[in-house]
Amino acid sequence: MLIVQKFGGTSVANVERIKAVAERVVNTAKQGNKVVVVVSAMAGETDKLINLAHQVSPNPSEREMDLLLSSGERVTTALTAMAIDALGYKSIALTGWQAGIITDTVHTKAKIEKITADRIVNALNNGYIVVIAGFQGITGKEGEITTLGRGGSDLSAVAIASAINSDLCEIYTDVEGVFTTDPNIVPEAKKLEKISYEEMLEMASLGAKVLQTRSVEFAMKYNVPVVVRSSFSDKPGTLVTKEDKDMEKVVVSGITYDKNQAKITLIGLPDRPGIAAKLFTDIANANIVVDMIVQNVSSDGKLADISFTVPKSDLNKALKIAKDIATELGAQNVIYRDDISKISIVGVGMRTHSGVAAKMFETLAKHGINIMTISTSEIKVSCIIEAKYTELAVRVLHDAFNLADKPTV
């Protein structure tokens, strides 16, 4: 098999961990596989560099920031190749541009445009284990160094796996896979054997920080089988793959929560066309990502309330925009809450099973948890509740949908 193995920052955090990674890679090669390794910077290194940048400049240029941050992966790439070499296996370290990772020109959050994988493929054919710096690329025309944004190494791995037609892309991290919910809250939470790309996308964007959203999208688009597993154990992880018949039988695959949201409500807006458009255009222009949006019209049909949620870190910025618009349009009031939490149930089986949302609402109500806002998609139901009920809600929903009874892997 041709396998891409990606190791995150905690997996290469120090010399001992890098040696352990080398051993795992060599064991994979010993079993007759060709292996490409993608590594992140040592845990903490990227934050250290960002901190240095902000100490020398209040507003560091993004181009130079990319040059700065790309150095972290070069260190681990070189060290990992050396460690593999020391175990008697030929290994070559490649930077993002040496590996042919061509991106657009959007510094600090570049998109991969293509991968010219000749050098990777040649090295593999010559018997090398290829170690590639994740998170970084180069613009095709100007030769500028770019980075792919937080968690970008996952994307590097999936994109490389796709470019070289890898049979499998293994993402090694500090958790054993994707769980039915956070095991810190529900000790009985079970590791999922497999999960569909769509479900993983919902889980990832909802706060299960196992795989970066963009890398799941990429894997789904190019149909790359991804396994999420732990670099600290030999247990099999969770396979993220195409939806299959088995998966549809499971109504709810997992329960996620996100405490990092705040909710803003504009009360008593005149109910005219274009008002929501104006509000959310202004907010988007400030680079704030809005998650849920709910609009109610009052009984007399003349006034409307609009609620929406934003990341807590953007609350002040979003609140200022909302107040400006409220004044401009003559709204009655703007209120906000930052003591909220979003609880979601996710599962492709929802498409073919009815009553799932009802069961969720009923379960929360039975435990006295009030629902402030509801939002649904084909394979997900999300509720905003008071933050203090987060753990309780996760536990009772995990119970209600019998997730602890899933077959253990």
Place this chain on the structure above:
Amino acid sequence: MLIVQKFGGTSVANVERIKAVAERVVNTAKQGNKVVVVVSAMAGETDKLINLAHQVSPNPSEREMDLLLSSGERVTTALTAMAIDALGYKSIALTGWQAGIITDTVHTKAKIEKITADRIVNALNNGYIVVIAGFQGITGKEGEITTLGRGGSDLSAVAIASAINSDLCEIYTDVEGVFTTDPNIVPEAKKLEKISYEEMLEMASLGAKVLQTRSVEFAMKYNVPVVVRSSFSDKPGTLVTKEDKDMEKVVVSGITYDKNQAKITLIGLPDRPGIAAKLFTDIANANIVVDMIVQNVSSDGKLADISFTVPKSDLNKALKIAKDIATELGAQNVIYRDDISKISIVGVGMRTHSGVAAKMFETLAKHGINIMTISTSEIKVSCIIEAKYTELAVRVLHDAFNLADKPTV
């Protein structure tokens, strides 16, 4: 003027130092100059990376070592450009390959083959202060990252200065310039206003660790005026330049010492042609650099003694080779001393003044310092003495040649 300013590891050791460098660069630009900045890695960073490499592998590959080490300069390059930018001046950071520094393929001690300076020149013409990563380059054909060896950033600076026809190359370091001798030994040592390339070469190779030897050779070959000065003060430094009439008037410019040598003597070798050749070929093949070589033939003309000096770190290796050859050729004995020191006087004026060597020997003798070995070149006389007399020898020679009376700058 077009000026290249190079800052070493101690000059960019932390955020405060980097900000100070940015201020100096901006002040130079304010005076109407175009500025190119070359930076080293933060002090200690390269050693830290080398240490990591040796922890993951007993024998790290040189190719991967270069990739590893090249990361240090990228960090300081990016941070320095950011710091300049924060002072309101446009600045762009370039890696070795972005700056067009093409080298041969000898990893960890590559030679610069050419500099394709278009990007540097374009950026200068567009009003940018260009910050370039020192110490690193790229091979022209394969696109492999190379480093230029210890002190390679000096070489980067001089080579770039030559490639863009810079008026001046300033090397900022932690000393104020080139002194008549080590001020730690002779407090009256004077900073030289200027010194010839040839003298600087002798001083550099003899242990005055101000400028890397290769960078002086390069500057001499391409006639690049170099100023060595301190990044911790505004005092003018020492100009390293072509020999001129003024310089010839000064018989001795400086006194250097080197405690890092050991001496090996093969006693009673048969005096046959080819014996020295055999010995020094074997030693060269072991990558040991021999400094002084002295051969005496005994009074009966049948047996010869050969003495030579090597760096102390290579003593054991060299001794083993010498003993093998002694056995092979039937020499009487092999002895060594590692408690020695080399004292040298340097000056282009020696070419036109006689009696300089005699004065040196006489001065040492007068103070009871025995000379074990003598070696001379056109502009230098070196003596091997017992290490314990090093400081005394430097002081009495500094006195004898009236170096404290040089005009202070």
